[in-house]
Amino acid sequence: MFYREAGDFKTSYRDDSQTFPIKFDRFRYYAVLLVALAIVPFFIDSYWANALLVPFLIYAIAAIGLNILTGYCGQVSLGTGGFMAVGAYACYKLMTAFPDVNIVLHIIAAGGITAAVGVLFGLPSLRIKGFYLAVATLAAQFFLIWLFNKVPWFYNYSASGQISAPERTVFGIAVTGPHTEAWAKYLVCLLFVAVLAWVARNLTRGSIGRSWMAIRDMDIAAEIIGVNPLKAKLTAFAVSSFYIGIAGALFFAVYLGAVEVGEAFGIQKSFLILFMIIIGGLGSIFGSFAGAAFLVLLPVLLKNVLVGTLGWPTDLAAHIELMIVGALIIVFLIAEPHGIAQLWRIAKEKLRLWPFPH
Amino acid sequence: MKLKLASAAIGALLAASPALADLVFPDLSYRTGPFAAGGIPFSDGYQDYFTLVNERDGGIGGVKARVIECETAYNTEKGVECYEATKGEGALIYQPLSTGITYQLIPKVSADKIPLHTMGYGRTSATNGRVFEWVFNYPANYWDAASVAINYLLDENGGSLEGKKIALLYHNSAYGKEPIPTLEALAAKHGYSLSLLPVDSPGQEQKSQWLQIRRERPDVVLMWGWGVMNQVAVQEAANIRFPMENFIGNWWAGAEHDVTPAGMAANGYKSLNMNRIADFPVFEDIRTHVHGKGLAAGDGSNVGKVLYTRGMYAAMLAVEAAKKAQEIHGTANITAAMMRDGMEALEMTSEMMEALGAPGIGPEFSVSCEAHGGSGMGIVQQWNAAEGRWIALTDYIAPDQDVIAPLVEQDSMAYASENNLSLRCE
Numbered sequence: 001m002f003y004r005e006a007g008d009f010k011t012s013y014r015d016d017s018q019t020f021p022i023k024f025d026r027f028r029y030y031a032v033l034l035v036a037l038a039i040v041p042f043f044i045d046s047y048w049a050n051a052l053l054v055p056f057l058i059y060a061i062a063a064i065g066l067n068i069l070t071g072y073c074g075q076v077s078l079g080t081g082g083f084m085a086v087g088a089y090a091c092y093k094l095m096t097a098f099p100d101v102n103i104v105l106h107i108i109a110a111g112g113i114t115a116a117v118g119v120l121f122g123l124p125s126l127r128i129k130g131f132y133l134a135v136a137t138l139a140a141q142f143f144l145i146w147l148f149n150k151v152p153w154f155y156n157y158s159a160s161g162q163i164s165a166p167e168r169t170v171f172g173i174a175v176t177g178p179h180t181e182a183w184a185k186y187l188v189c190l191l192f193v194a195v196l197a198w199v200a201r202n203l204t205r206g207s208i209g210r211s212w213m214a215i216r217d218m219d220i221a222a223e224i225i226g227v228n229p230l231k232a233k234l235t236a237f238a239v240s241s242f243y244i245g246i247a248g249a250l251f252f253a254v255y256l257g258a259v260e261v262g263e264a265f266g267i268q269k270s271f272l273i274l275f276m277i278i279i280g281g282l283g284s285i286f287g288s289f290a291g292a293a294f295l296v297l298l299p300v301l302l303k304n305v306l307v308g309t310l311g312w313p314t315d316l317a318a319h320i321e322l323m324i325v326g327a328l329i330i331v332f333l334i335a336e337p338h339g340i341a342q343l344w345r346i347a348k349e350k351l352r353l354w355p356f357p358h
Numbered sequence: 359m360k361l362k363l364a365s366a367a368i369g370a371l372l373a374a375s376p377a378l379a380d381l382v383f384p385d386l387s388y389r390t391g392p393f394a395a396g397g398i399p400f401s402d403g404y405q406d407y408f409t410l411v412n413e414r415d416g417g418i419g420g421v422k423a424r425v426i427e428c429e430t431a432y433n434t435e436k437g438v439e440c441y442e443a444t445k446g447e448g449a450l451i452y453q454p455l456s457t458g459i460t461y462q463l464i465p466k467v468s469a470d471k472i473p474l475h476t477m478g479y480g481r482t483s484a485t486n487g488r489v490f491e492w493v494f495n496y497p498a499n500y501w502d503a504a505s506v507a508i509n510y511l512l513d514e515n516g517g518s519l520e521g522k523k524i525a526l527l528y529h530n531s532a533y534g535k536e537p538i539p540t541l542e543a544l545a546a547k548h549g550y551s552l553s554l555l556p557v558d559s560p561g562q563e564q565k566s567q568w569l570q571i572r573r574e575r576p577d578v579v580l581m582w583g584w585g586v587m588n589q590v591a592v593q594e595a596a597n598i599r600f601p602m603e604n605f606i607g608n609w610w611a612g613a614e615h616d617v618t619p620a621g622m623a624a625n626g627y628k629s630l631n632m633n634r635i636a637d638f639p640v641f642e643d644i645r646t647h648v649h650g651k652g653l654a655a656g657d658g659s660n661v662g663k664v665l666y667t668r669g670m671y672a673a674m675l676a677v678e679a680a681k682k683a684q685e686i687h688g689t690a691n692i693t694a695a696m697m698r699d700g701m702e703a704l705e706m707t708s709e710m711m712e713a714l715g716a717p718g719i720g721p722e723f724s725v726s727c728e729a730h731g732g733s734g735m736g737i738v739q740q741w742n743a744a745e746g747r748w749i750a751l752t753d754y755i756a757p758d759q760d761v762i763a764p765l766v767e768q769d770s771m772a773y774a775s776e777n778n779l780s781l782r783c784e
Contacts, residue, residue: 046442047442047443047446050438050439050442051438051439051442051443055435149530149556158772159482159483159535159536159538159539159769160457160461160481160532160535160536161531161532161535162458162461162532164461164465166776166777167777177465178465178466178468178469178470179469255438256434256435256438256462257462257465257466258461258462258464258465259434260434260458260461260531260532262530262531262558262559263433263434263458263531263559264434264435266559300439303429304443307428307429314387314389314427314428314429315389315390315394315398315429317429318389318390318429318431319390
């Protein structure tokens with residue numbers, strides 16, 4: 001009833017291969033964009049922005065980034081936290097060195113620097129794969145965190161080793177620093193997410209994305225049919241790190257405003273983002289969003305229900321929350337090993353025929 | 359059903375009904391995670407004192423205090439969430455008990471105009487009230503602690519540390535790095551050599567650091583540790599038979615739970631403290647009015663412990679500042695801005711502490727517009743494993759302000775110029 005194709009005629013190849021071929025889906029997508037861009041900013045308060053939506057959007061970027069590398073190109077990475085740290089520190093150094101340049105450019109440049117670092121650490125992927133590559137990227141994680149802790153130049157020689165974002169503006173509106181309005185924070189992150197997700201979607205269904213997927217599915221076969229593994233793997237590392245670097249820069253500059261490298265970008269962050277894409281769905285842009293939502297919004301929601309509504313002690317609620325999230329992860333993975341994205345796909349298939357499946 | 363659940367969830371998220379009649383004191387506590395051992399007693403003491411004031415005195419100036427607890431797990435992201443969730447309730451003061459969250463909150467509270475009190479932690483240079491309008495760190499800070507430890511060692515060694523080797527074992531975070539500039543400046547002044555041994559968070563893995571200590575044989579090991587790191591360090595020191603009397607923790611590395619796991623081997627371990635521990639009369643009141651009525655925070659087993667006492671002391675200072683604010687502004691329903699005025703006019707005398715049932719719990723100090731840091735004094739205490747209690751070795755030792763003041767000036771001015779702040783109190 002909902003996802004009906006009847007009457008929805010495609011008269012060109014272009015129409016046929018669009019991202020949302022079903023009319024209902026397409027309008028739902030436009031509606032989500034419209035609500036997110038034109039309605040939410042007018043109603044958002046600082047709790048919704050700082051505690052829920054901004055972290056969700058930033059984690060979604062990081063998850064898309066990791067999904068490009070792991071989900072589409074098949075290269076397992078545990079270095080996500082370290083690459084986010086590169087983005088954050090690059091953004092910090094640029095922000096403080098060139099205070100007059102627009103912060104958006106700094107964030108994009110931070111993504112570029114992270115891409116370069118990512119390619120460097122991606123070089124071993126040309127020789128090793130699977131678990132061994134995971135260990136190599138784990139080394140990157142620990143090395144980068146150690147580096148940012150050890151070399152005072154990165155944190156401008158501050159006494160505490162923390163980096164904190166000074167106020168920077170876009171068109172005269174503060175987007176970093178303590179005086180930032182909730183809607184400004186939200187809109188900056190939303191615009192980055194919207195553009196990056198759109199680019200990622202189009203990259204992954206173009207020739208470059210197909211070469212990634214060929215490498216993922218069977219690297220030797222891909223090489224035989226003419227996919228250059230060096231180019232495919234290194235571009236995957238570059239694009240993925242670019243996304244993760246932007247996520248790190250936004251995480252530091254827009255969301256938290258001050259970070260401590262070991263705490264904010266430690267190994268737990270790498271695992272968190274890896275779990276997001278596993279639960280959301282490997283090789284799916286929607287899955288990146290779903291996974292980020294699951295692991296960012298659900299704990300906050302549970303906490304508010306258990307402590308705020310039911311009035312449980314905070315420590316009990318914190319422990320129960322871990323158990324509930326853990327149990328849900330297991331349930332999801334047993335019910336659908338391909339993640340929430342696959343559940344969504346199946347639901348859509350069913351809805352196409354509903355209510356007359358035969 | 360889905361819609362119902364969703365609307366119930368949205369409702370739960372938005373369920374923030376501000377009751378304006380109370381004085382709100384958020385407690386960003388952590389009862390889970392690797393730092394819970396320190397977070398639990400502190401939070402218990404903090405909450406119990408407010409309950410005591412409500413039950414015994416009928417509130418602060420007749421207005422009930424309301425504590426909103428929010429679990430941070432010592433994690434900055436959760437800390438931000440807690441801050442955003444509680445600030446709309448009319449929060450008067452934040453005490454996050456985490457240097458990482460403090461750095462996060464300093465710009466935020468300055469923009470939202472809510473005072474932040476970081477007692478013996480946080481950003482040291484916030485003691486300069488000319489730059490940091492909304493941040494207070496009385497009665498003492500990390501640089502005071504470093505200097506107190508060195509002054510104690512000077513005293514022990516006949517006034518000279520020439521040629522001594524001191525190692526600093528620290529939590530590799532903003533917290534642990536704070537004392538380094540002071541210890542380096544003092545090393546230049548007193549001629550000892552300083553070696554730095556960072557321990558990565560949470561601090562369960564310290565084998566290589568203690569191997570290095572074994573090799574270098576420092577005369578004294580200072581420790582800036584917290585949570586699980588302290589217990590492991592004390593155990594490791596016992597394992598290499600490092601003389602415990604030469605191992606000195608700061609005031610966050612000197613609670614009962616830090617030393618008890620090592621048993622008798624921990625005997626003689628020293629630490630700093632910014633408050634005294636004794637069987638204060640106020641504990642009797644807490645047992646009667648709070649625990650007796652079943653209103654205890656946590657399981658009620660922590661009364662009188664080091665960190666419980668410190669949490670209670672933190673609440674005591676907050677209540678005194680609130681009373682001061684009520685007195686200044688002539689109203690019982692104070693706002694966060696009025697609370698700040700109260701904190702800036704706070705004066706703790708020994709008569710006041712005696713009247714509160716906690717004689718000599720802290721040093722006498724007064725806060726002013728310029729000085730938000732108190733006296734900076736601390737004591738040195740030693741663990742007696744046989745009796746299972748801390749014994750104070752010294753009276754309050756004053757820090758070396760000649761060294762600290764220029765460092766504070768330099769760091770706070772850097773912050774002021776970074777953030778384009780104009781100086782206050784001129």
